[in-house]
Amino acid sequence: MNRSRKVIITGASSGLGLALAEALLRRGDHVTLVARDRDKLAAVCVRLRQQLAGARLEQLPLDVSAAELEKTVASAVAAMAGIDLLINCAGILREGYVEQLSEQDYRQTFDINYFGALRMIRATLPDLKASRQGQIVNIASVAALTGVFGYSAYCSSKYALLGLSEALRAELKPQGVKVQIVCPPEFDSPMVDALDQTRTPENKAHTLSIPKLTLAAVVEDVVAGMEQNHFMIIPGRKTRLMVLGIRHFPALSRWLADHRIHEVYQGPP
Numbered sequence: 324m325n326r327s328r329k330v331i332i333t334g335a336s337s338g339l340g341l342a343l344a345e346a347l348l349r350r351g352d353h354v355t356l357v358a359r360d361r362d363k364l365a366a367v368c369v370r371l372r373q374q375l376a377g378a379r380l381e382q383l384p385l386d387v388s389a390a391e392l393e394k395t396v397a398s399a400v401a402a403m404a405g406i407d408l409l410i411n412c413a414g415i416l417r418e419g420y421v422e423q424l425s426e427q428d429y430r431q432t433f434d435i436n437y438f439g440a441l442r443m444i445r446a447t448l449p450d451l452k453a454s455r456q457g458q459i460v461n462i463a464s465v466a467a468l469t470g471v472f473g474y475s476a477y478c479s480s481k482y483a484l485l486g487l488s489e490a491l492r493a494e495l496k497p498q499g500v501k502v503q504i505v506c507p508p509e510f511d512s513p514m515v516d517a518l519d520q521t522r523t524p525e526n527k528a529h530t531l532s533i534p535k536l537t538l539a540a541v542v543e544d545v546v547a548g549m550e551q552n553h554f555m556i557i558p559g560r561k562t563r564l565m566v567l568g569i570r571h572f573p574a575l576s577r578w579l580a581d582h583r584i585h586e587v588y589q590g591p592p
């Protein structure tokens with residue numbers, strides 16, 4: 324078995340972040356779980372301690388969009404005596420026609436999805452460098468690779484996260500820190516349950532042109548991908564095929580998307 328790692332996962336009280344925390348705890352890693360809602364996070368940690376006897380886990384209630392998080396993060400790192408792996412999974416989604424999203428929606432999405440990851444990286448970087456196996460995994464989306472109807476705020480933030488990850492991969496490799504990005508398609512999670520209450524029909528038709536995955540399938544591919552040296556981890560075989568199409572036949576992929584959208588188009592009121 325590989326050596327146990329010291330891990331911080333943001334967005335770890337729900338969905339993918341929680342499922343990854345559970346998988347890494349089962350592997351024997353020491354994991355600090357980060358999320359904003361203190362009570363929900365505490366309840367999740369109680370459940371994990373009950374289910375996984377002997378698991379080493381800490382809870383860190385924190386808003387990754389808070390400007391000054393360095394001290395709080397530093398004490399969490401000190402409590403684990405270092406950090407080997409940072410997983411930036413905290414994310415929010417604001418879907419809607421551009422006319423209906425507010426500037427605040429765009430700013431909030433960037434503050435959490437992009438600046439939240441950047442702040443966590445900057446706060447942990449000295450300790451990641453000090454680790455002999457420092458690793459950063461940023462959870463983006465297929466929406467970092469192609470424009471999606473209704474995701475003007477979300478896509479922009481995930482494209483920015485991809486740009487950050489690409490630049491940091493090159494910059495941190497010589498310093499011994501591995502940077503990876505995960506681009507999943509839609510999967511079952513509380514985020515998607517909430518989206519389903521309000522999403523535009525065009526978004527649903529466009530997004531689901533890539534088949535939805537189960538959370539378990541995403542976790543399996545992410546955990547396997549983290550062990551390898553690929554920069555980009557794309558969960559699901561069909562997703563990887565679709566991404567090949569998006570990359571090599573962009574005009575065809577836009578034409579197919581336009582066709583799907585046209586079939587259900589309603590537009591803003």
Ligand SMILES: NC(=O)c1ccc[n+]([C@@H]2O[C@H](COP(=O)([O-])OP(=O)(O)OC[C@H]3O[C@@H](n4cnc5c(N)ncnc54)[C@H](OP(=O)(O)O)[C@@H]3O)[C@@H](O)[C@H]2O)c1
Binds near residue numbers: 333
């Ligand atoms: N679900 C999908 O279909 C899908 C597809 C592709 C990519 N993704 C990406 O995968 C990641 C996880 O998505 P999910 O569906 O698992 O989401 P989720 O179930 O809604 O969980 C989001 C987590 O992030 C935390 N969070 C949100 N804002 C935060 C902040 N400012 N500071 C700290 N924690 C924060 C939430 O807890 P609190 O609210 O208590 O803070 C929660 O633990 C996201 O980055 C998302 O963009 C999701």
